[in-house]
Amino acid sequence: MPGESYRLGDLNGSYKSDTSLTEKKGQNGDKMYISTAKAFILAFLAIAVAVGVGIIVHFAGGRTLECNCGFPSTASPSGGSGGSTAALEQCKDWASEGIAYICNECSQPSQAPCPTSAPVTTSRPVVTTTRDNVITTSTQGMTTTAPKIDVRIPLDLNPLLYTVELQPDMYAPLQPANFTFAGKIKILFNCRQSTNQITLHSKKLTYDGNFTVFHPNDINDDSKNMYSSHSFDMERQFLIVHTKDTLAAGENYTLEISSFHGPLLPDLAGLYLSSYTRNGATVHIATTQMQPTDARKTFPCMDEPAVKAEFDVTLVRKSHMISISNMPIISNQTRDGDWVADHFETTPKMSTYLLAFIICDFDYIEQTTENNIQYRAFSRPEALSQANYSLEVGVDILNYFEKYFNISYPLPKQDMIAVPDFSAGAMENWGLIVYRETAMLYEKGVSSEGNKQRVAVVVSHELAHQWFGNLVTPSWWDDLWLNEGFASYVEYMGVDNHHPEWRMFEQFVVEDLQDVFDFDGLISSHPVYVPVSHPDEINEIFDRISYAKGASIIRMMRFFLGDDTFQRGLSNYLSSRAFGAAFHDDLWFALGNQSIADGNAIQNVKEVMDTWTLQMNYPTVHVKHMQKGQVTLTQSRYLQDPDAKDPGKYTSPFGYKWKIPFTFTTSNMPEFNVKSNDVIMMNELTHSVSNPSIPQPGTGNWVLGNPMQYGYYRVNYDEGNWINLIRQLESNHSVIPPINRAQIINDAWSLAKSGDLDMSIALQSINYLGNEEDYIPWSAATGQLAFVSSMLARHPLFGAFSHFMRNKTQKIFDDLTMNNTDASHLESYMRSTISGLACEYDIDQCKTESTRLFAEWMGNPEKNPIDPGLKSTVYCTAIAEGGIEEWEFALNQYRTANVAAEKSRLLSALSCSKETWILSRYLNMAIDENEIRRQDSVSVIVYISRNTIGRSLAWDFFREQWDFLLTDYGAGSFGFSNLIGGITSSFNTMPHYNELKDFMESKTDLGSGARAFDQALEKTQSNIRWMNANVPVIATWLKDMGF
């Protein structure tokens, strides 16, 4: 999905904001999750391994399967065993469908009895088929604390076809509080394992119709109805249908429920209510967000990603509305009372979380792709002209991905729709991608270049998912990164193809890699592949690790494999797993085999990549340059706070040692265009490199590790080498490309943060910025400087720091001015960055010009004279400098704006006021749905917390409103982690630490924010440490430099 909420682009985590940045058992309490017959199958599988049938199974703790459950001497009590061959085939079948974890059910220590329920450990086995001559070295030493409860659904039945009808009622004379939807469903199952109950997921649904269960041969004979009763396991969100007789393995059955209901609420989950105003009247629409676990809130289903089926959908609407779903409409039927039922073509085999059902009154525009796929863009009628850009980009990128993956887009149509209320940035539902308006709508002259890039990036991300995630789906949410990491990397390829002048791959380094380094440098981070079970845990991992770290290690892999091997391997992976599910090893094998076929140096992809996915954090490579022709490399784990106490949630199977594809260049022969054959594979803690290009250590001579920063690691040097790199920046920075200038700044500051480098070196690394005209290094620097600013904001040193910042910014600000007319994309980015700094650090011309432009707009509200690229700075500055009049003008503009990007910008600017009472008023508005859309509440509170004056207000407000916030945002909401991380990010004193700790200890349930709280505590500790260690150094340095 679409992280789609806070990043400059896409869902969830410590994202940057849109604008600036962004056993209780059921009645079947003794139900066995693994039956005796399954145990038999598993035991047989173990033997199959031994005789080399071709399936290798390894388990948590690195143990090879030792299943002592034994063969049942007779058929299982429930009646089905099926014979050994059938059992093996069945197990292979499950494994091939990605239901690998069933093979773990027997992974208890030797002599242990057969488990009677799924083990509570969330460690999953690696079940892989050995292919060709790739060596499997699967080791899974990861351990985690147990999940809250095991919530996995029994797999006795496999759904083949759902026939589902839904009818939302959101029309007068009903009031919104009474809106509901009605549904009915028929599910055709194949029985894999004899059972007398059918378990489905169901959440917040009420059942008032008849239940029937039939064998297809008996469907017209009521006396053969096998239904007995049904019950609920509320904690697991199960609906359990009990049958009179046993359903037999190998047979098909149909469960039909003639009527169920659910409330239609504006809760952004499952089938929910959204609304907007047209001509003064409220229009209600119904839309969906299923990922990760809310399809079950819409209709009863087996709501796990690997449990794929086909769907026949019927949506019933009033005649003045339209309906849209994943597939095209094939027929409709008029019903009583002005109702129309639209019947959709049957979907291909797909996951429940990718379904989408929408009933609205929107209009659309359309184009056709090169392969004759109909591509439509829907929006509110008033905003339809803003959909042209995303449609143009979407069609072009879809054409590109079809060629790149060498697999045709698999559905007959692709729709995109911008809905007014949406929790994430967008959602990749197959054939019907849903966006929040800021991620799809673009209006030239109103929206900025940043808004435009966000639209292109999110469109590209969601289209990438049509293959990564939709066609091939991770077996379980623990491999979410397979979805999100790939989409987050491939999105850059799609946009780069459409806009090569945007330098997307250079932007990647600052937007994703360096951004996630910060998050992944914490001991409360998590591995990319992360065991999860409960929906709260699933929601938690829609974060920067799954997205940006996933993308960064994929970029590293593309580099060391080479473009051609990467592309062919991906295409093989996708085509071999199409319409099915995959485990990450499937990807490693596809790429590894391709690497062997292509004769590459690095062939065992899994062996390398496991070190990046199965353990958290990342290494620093220390380059020791002692003599001509030689350097010594040493790797160590980077932690922002080396004293942080490991909570022990994850154990590394590799002792925090990585297989690092190291590269370097030198001042002797600067060559940054490195290729895969330049890679030095660093498998050990230390490694010696001899190369004649390495100069004599000394004045002016330097070595630089990680050219183009392809590798996911930091580089540290001895002080002399750092000084020589800094001198190179000061004398002629163009010798080093923008990415590595950005890297030097980012590494120096981060290593200073962790205590691995003197802060004075970090400060010197930005001393050349007065001559830097490229956006990429400035972007890296502003990230670091924003941190320093937030730390010093209330410290006496802030004055001298501001002086320094003005000094570095003034010349470039004077050169660039605030005239952004006809600026190119990155020039506009640069001007936006510099003017933002100029106004923030009190350069008079910036503040005067901003106040003047805003006043001109207030004088003639119909004509906004401010260039879109400068609006954020101008609005914020004028509101900060002004009073209630300016603030209310902006609020009014927010209320009436028709372009979502403009609304979003104003929402951010309203938090810039320096009046405490205005900020308090704004905080209260943030949770009033009549004022601020629910999707934006979290952003508003975080914006206010970033204002030095608003910081403590937001923290007090958060604590006062905790119960409300937890209820409304804390369970399964992607924004909750962002809220916690956002409002605590600048905590840097012991009182802050104690307040945070006391607050956490006073609450029994932290909802989906548990991890974010741990991270906030660690960050606060790290900030305190930073203040103690660095404030004196900064004070001395600034003084010495004359500030």
Ligand SMILES: [Zn+2]
């Ligand atoms: Zn996504």
